[in-house]
Amino acid sequence: xxxxxxxxxxxxxxxxxxxxxxxxxxxxxSQGDIKIGHPWSRVSPSTAPVAGAYLxxxxxxxxxxxxxxxxxxxADRIEVHQMTLDDGIARMRPLPDGIEVAPGAxxxxxxxxxxxxxxxxxxxxxEGSSFKATLEFARAGTVEIEFVVQRNPAVETGSGNExxxxxx
Amino acid sequence: xxxxxxxxxxxxxxxVVLGVFVIGSTPLSGGSPTDEVSSGTAKVGGSFSLVSHGGxxxxxxxxxxxxxxxxxxxxxxxDICPTTLFELTDxxxxxxxxxxxxKVLFITVDPERDTQEALASYMTSFxxxxxxxxxxxxxxxxxxxxxxxxxxxxxxxxxxxTMDHTAGVFLMKADGGFGGMMDMHEPRETRLEKLRRxxxxxxxxx
Numbered sequence: 278x279x280x281x282x283x284x285x286x287x288x289x290x291x292x293x294x295x296x297x298x299x300x301x302x303x304x305x306x307s308q309g310d311i312k313i314g315h316p317w318s319r320v321s322p323s324t325a326p327v328a329g330a331y332l333x334x335x336x337x338x339x340x341x342x343x344x345x346x347x348x349x350x351x352a353d354r355i356e357v358h359q360m361t362l363d364d365g366i367a368r369m370r371p372l373p374d375g376i377e378v379a380p381g382a383x384x385x386x387x388x389x390x391x392x393x394x395x396x397x398x399x400x401x402x403x404e405g406s407s408f409k410a411t412l413e414f415a416r417a418g419t420v421e422i423e424f425v426v427q428r429n430p431a432v433e434t435g436s437g438n439e440x441x442x443x444x445x
Numbered sequence: 446x447x448x449x450x451x452x453x454x455x456x457x458x459x460x461v462v463l464g465v466f467v468i469g470s471t472p473l474s475g476g477s478p479t480d481e482v483s484s485g486t487a488k489v490g491g492s493f494s495l496v497s498h499g500g501x502x503x504x505x506x507x508x509x510x511x512x513x514x515x516x517x518x519x520x521x522x523x524d525i526c527p528t529t530l531f532e533l534t535d536x537x538x539x540x541x542x543x544x545x546x547x548k549v550l551f552i553t554v555d556p557e558r559d560t561q562e563a564l565a566s567y568m569t570s571f572x573x574x575x576x577x578x579x580x581x582x583x584x585x586x587x588x589x590x591x592x593x594x595x596x597x598x599x600x601x602x603x604x605x606x607t608m609d610h611t612a613g614v615f616l617m618k619a620d621g622g623f624g625g626m627m628d629m630h631e632p633r634e635t636r637l638e639k640l641r642r643x644x645x646x647x648x649x650x651x
Binding site: 319320321322323324325326327328329358360362365366367368369370371373388389392394395401428429 | 528569
């Protein structure tokens, strides 16, 4: 019986470790059919007038939805922006209509592409800290989330676009 | 049949492209072709004169004999500019004293909002060896021209504006020659190797 107890303790520890480790690397929030995966923001330079933030949106519903922006106590507002890199020129544009997420689809907001932009953050974003935000969706309404502040993307996402050269 | 012809064509096309690249490449850019490099090395490295966030005038004359890195950006840029600065900081930390052998210059394309004071505060988050440079509109244009770089002010509906700008990092050799571009999407080891070679500085451009 004491060995049974030991096993239970062991299992509990393993479970707890698993839960803790996943929450450290990835966290998610959901509202209705919308799931927000690992919202994170990059460490911001002191007094930076803007900061980028990233996440994955999954729409498990049957209707398209649209992430239009959001708000956070630590900045004036949150906008959806897109960065493009053509011929070595970086261009950044707001997407006033936000970004559509088709039914059953996931959209990744990541460095070098579509991102959320915190306008006029009122504090420096320090590594390891976190802050609350509310995302606005055209259909799902508002989703409460919490961004973690990281220096680099947590996982080497497969963003290394493997467009195999100039094979036209 | 046509598949074989297409294959042959692609092989020949590959040989031609490779040949052009080998002829056109400089010692530092070898191994990783980038679009920027093919735009011509001769036009990079003209005269410019700007002021650092510490108040020091930095011009091409003051950099004679020094290897240096240059990239263009602005502080109202949430994504690529801080990313490049943080990544350069990480690379310089890894290189340690080796990174003392080149200068790193971040030139603002938005001198209107990026005042010297704003830059001084902004730069406290990065390696202290990185200098942010700004100039008047005319000085900024001259600096862009010196590197055949591009920047354009783009008004936004909100009444504010953003800047389109050349995103790559220019590597300038100690002899004043252009050493190619460093692309932040390249593998980390490639970037470190480019910087180590730049730091050796003895490489002379032919």
